[in-house]
Amino acid sequence: MSEAQPILRLDEATIKFGGLTAVNKVSFELNRGDIFGLIGPNGAGKTTCFNLITGVYKPTSGEIYFQGQPIGGLAPNKIATRGICRTFQNIRLFSALSSVENVMIGAHLRHRVPLVGALLLAPNSVAETKALQERSMHLLELVNLADYANHRSADMSYGKQRRLEIARALATDPELILLDEPAAGMNPQEKEELLYTVRRIRDELNKTVLVIEHDMRFVMGLCERIVVLDHGEEIAQGPPDAIRNNPKVIEAYLGEPA
Amino acid sequence: MKSFWPVRLASIVGVVALCFALDRAVLAAAPAQYRLLILASLFVILAVSLNLINGITGQFSIGHAAFAMIGAYTAGTLSKNPAFASMPHPQLLAVMTLLGALVAATFGFIVGLPSLRLRGDYLAIVTLGFGEIIRIVTNATESLGGSYGMPVAPKVQFLWWSLLLMVACIALCRNLLKTTHGLTFLAVREDEVAGLAMGVNVTMTKVVAFVIGAAFAGAAGAVLAHTEAFISPRTFPMEMSFIILTMVVLGGTGSITGSALAAVVLFAIPEYLRTLTDAQGKAYEMNAGLFMGILVAIMIAVAASKWIQTNVHEKGKKLGFYAGAWLAVIPLGFLFQTILHLSPTLKTLAFGIDILRYAVFAVVLIALMLLRPQGIFGHHEIGWHWFRKRPVPATEGGAA
Ligand SMILES: Nc1ncnc2c1ncn2[C@@H]1O[C@H](COP(=O)(O)OP(=O)(O)OP(=O)(O)O)[C@@H](O)[C@H]1O
Numbered sequence: 001m002s003e004a005q006p007i008l009r010l011d012e013a014t015i016k017f018g019g020l021t022a023v024n025k026v027s028f029e030l031n032r033g034d035i036f037g038l039i040g041p042n043g044a045g046k047t048t049c050f051n052l053i054t055g056v057y058k059p060t061s062g063e064i065y066f067q068g069q070p071i072g073g074l075a076p077n078k079i080a081t082r083g084i085c086r087t088f089q090n091i092r093l094f095s096a097l098s099s100v101e102n103v104m105i106g107a108h109l110r111h112r113v114p115l116v117g118a119l120l121l122a123p124n125s126v127a128e129t130k131a132l133q134e135r136s137m138h139l140l141e142l143v144n145l146a147d148y149a150n151h152r153s154a155d156m157s158y159g160k161q162r163r164l165e166i167a168r169a170l171a172t173d174p175e176l177i178l179l180d181e182p183a184a185g186m187n188p189q190e191k192e193e194l195l196y197t198v199r200r201i202r203d204e205l206n207k208t209v210l211v212i213e214h215d216m217r218f219v220m221g222l223c224e225r226i227v228v229l230d231h232g233e234e235i236a237q238g239p240p241d242a243i244r245n246n247p248k249v250i251e252a253y254l255g256e257p258a
Numbered sequence: 259m260k261s262f263w264p265v266r267l268a269s270i271v272g273v274v275a276l277c278f279a280l281d282r283a284v285l286a287a288a289p290a291q292y293r294l295l296i297l298a299s300l301f302v303i304l305a306v307s308l309n310l311i312n313g314i315t316g317q318f319s320i321g322h323a324a325f326a327m328i329g330a331y332t333a334g335t336l337s338k339n340p341a342f343a344s345m346p347h348p349q350l351l352a353v354m355t356l357l358g359a360l361v362a363a364t365f366g367f368i369v370g371l372p373s374l375r376l377r378g379d380y381l382a383i384v385t386l387g388f389g390e391i392i393r394i395v396t397n398a399t400e401s402l403g404g405s406y407g408m409p410v411a412p413k414v415q416f417l418w419w420s421l422l423l424m425v426a427c428i429a430l431c432r433n434l435l436k437t438t439h440g441l442t443f444l445a446v447r448e449d450e451v452a453g454l455a456m457g458v459n460v461t462m463t464k465v466v467a468f469v470i471g472a473a474f475a476g477a478a479g480a481v482l483a484h485t486e487a488f489i490s491p492r493t494f495p496m497e498m499s500f501i502i503l504t505m506v507v508l509g510g511t512g513s514i515t516g517s518a519l520a521a522v523v524l525f526a527i528p529e530y531l532r533t534l535t536d537a538q539g540k541a542y543e544m545n546a547g548l549f550m551g552i553l554v555a556i557m558i559a560v561a562a563s564k565w566i567q568t569n570v571h572e573k574g575k576k577l578g579f580y581a582g583a584w585l586a587v588i589p590l591g592f593l594f595q596t597i598l599h600l601s602p603t604l605k606t607l608a609f610g611i612d613i614l615r616y617a618v619f620a621v622v623l624i625a626l627m628l629l630r631p632q633g634i635f636g637h638h639e640i641g642w643h644w645f646r647k648r649p650v651p652a653t654e655g656g657a658a
């Protein structure tokens with residue numbers, strides 16, 4: 001039963017900001033283990049879709065189901081607890097903290113000694129912190145940042161910060177991870193490594209991945225299915241080959257000056 | 259891990275013994291300073307507890323004195339109750355401290371609520387307003403003594419108690435930062451949106467910070483009430499909130515040790531200047547001139563160090579440059595003193611006793627904000643790791 005049901009389902013999800021309908025009746029489904037792409041020209045409503053799924057905004061109408069449960073309008077931290085985590089297009093790291101501390105904050109979600117234990121520095125609290133630190137180090141290794149564990153996150157390069165965001169999101173041990181333009185600002189070699197990392201996240205960590213990306217080569221090479229938005233509307237959905245040759249998609253991109 | 263409880267127990271016993279020993283030592287060697295040291299430790303508590311709210315959790319709260327005031331009036335009112343009044347003094351003080359903390363924590367919860375919706379400047383205005391409301395209401399409440407204030411009986415002055423309280427406050431905050439729990443507080447400070455996305459319960463974290471911060475301020479207030487044996491709205495003026503805030507900002511927002519150190523220094527400076535009489539005028543004028551001169555020289559040395567840090571890369575050369583810059587402080591100080599004394603107007607302007615008290619404060623602050631806006635210690639703690647080579651994250655370090 002739970003194998004057959006989609007892990008994430010958007011059912012005519014809609015959000016309006018005043019007169020602007022940023023996301024208009026968008027529906028799509030992700031199955032467990034998918035690497036799913038969300039593309040579209042600038043301002044199409046992709047990031048807003050992520051914000052709806054992660055609870056930053058409440059849908060004006062429509063519903064979002066995660067593992068069969070409606071989650072539209074739940075608080076973002078509740079949704080993270082249910083098992084959806086994300087990265088941010090405009091990188092939002094805890095800048096004054098080190099890389100490993102950033103990841104540990106993600107990791108705190110799944111283990112928790114009561115606050116009193118922390119205040120009194122009880123042995124289990126210390127042990128927990130140690131365990132989380134180790135787990136975080138493993139995740140830093142996964143994204144090739146182990147050597148930067150103690151670096152202040154704000155001082156690292158753009159590409160490293162993006163990878164750190166992925167490690168931090170993974171640390172919450174999500175079922176579904178949302179990546180908002182993870183390859184932006186990366187050089188070709190970094191992109192190649194990222195491609196490999198995302199595949200590992202799916203194959204080795206058994207996560208489902210939803211990715212927004214402008215780099216078409218990257219998206220087409222990575223995703224098995226893609227949904228295309230334009231002006232908040234869903235204009236196409238399907239495997240990469242079908243999307244590439246879809247006249248509506250070509251028009252949406254060519255009609256765009258950018 | 260197995261040796262945890264014996265070590266913990268030993269360190270607690272050690273701290274208690276140390277507090278008692280200090281208490282006795284001060285009584286024997288400098289009884290005149292006994293009360294001042296109690297007040298200083300209370301200010302450390304106030305600064306460190308505000309640092310939890312402002313520096314660690316990033317909620318811009320001013321008006322911290324109000325929580326101390328609530329604790330003080332709680333103690334002042336309840337200690338009149340015969341059931342408490344008959345207690346031996348140590349028990350009485352302990353109970354009053356606890357009750358002051360509880361009542362202040364309740365108010366902390368209420369003040370914490372707006373922080374869930376308001377950010378930055380707006381929250382600052384609300385907390386400032388809260389502080390003023392508490393003061394004005396007390397001023398107008400006859401049963402609390404109104405503007406005349408209220409005598410608090412019995413007068414209980416225990417340095418050991420305020421020291422213990424201070425250690426507890428510092429230890430709790432420091433423990434917090436050693437665990438992942440503490441990291442979630444820092445996450446709220448750094449980026450709420452990202453924190454939420456990582457599952458941090460931002461609401462809860464903010465309220466907890468306010469409740470704990472207010473509780474310690476309330477405890478300090480209760481001790482203050484019994485130390486002074488008299489409280490009035492004038493004991494807790496708006497300036498007091500600003501001074502506490504200054505201690506936190508000066509020490510480096512987020513740095514516990516920085517806040518504590520800044521609290522001691524900022525408490526000591528005006529107290530020292532207060533002890534000066536006109537009879538000491540001449541000598542004092544010279545000292546003050548030198549003090550101001552050295553202050554200016556230090557500012558220059560800090561600026562120079564910054565320049566050296568970025569521009570000189572060879573290790574030996576760097577060390578020499580640093581030494582030169584800091585050695586120059588003393589002669590430069592004397593030079594500036596001479597210059598100041600050349601002009602009679604500058605002299606009177608700078609060295610009127612009252613003016614100077616504020617001037618020193620202001621100059622220190624301005625200098626700091628110009629040279630090091632993140633506070634003297636920034637987000638860092640003072641500790642043994644300064645002497646280690648490897649950089650250590652906030653969550654690592656020696657246990658207990
Ligand atoms: N909070 C908001 N208030 C008002 N308008 C908003 C808000 N958030 C997004 N929008 C608008 O919604 C539209 C979609 O924005 P969104 O950020 O989702 O685009 P995007 O597809 O992620 O684009 P890009 O590729 O540039 O990141 C834009 O026109 C944007 O201005």
Ligand SMILES: [Mg+2]
Nearest residue numbers: 046047048089
């Ligand atoms: Mg976007």
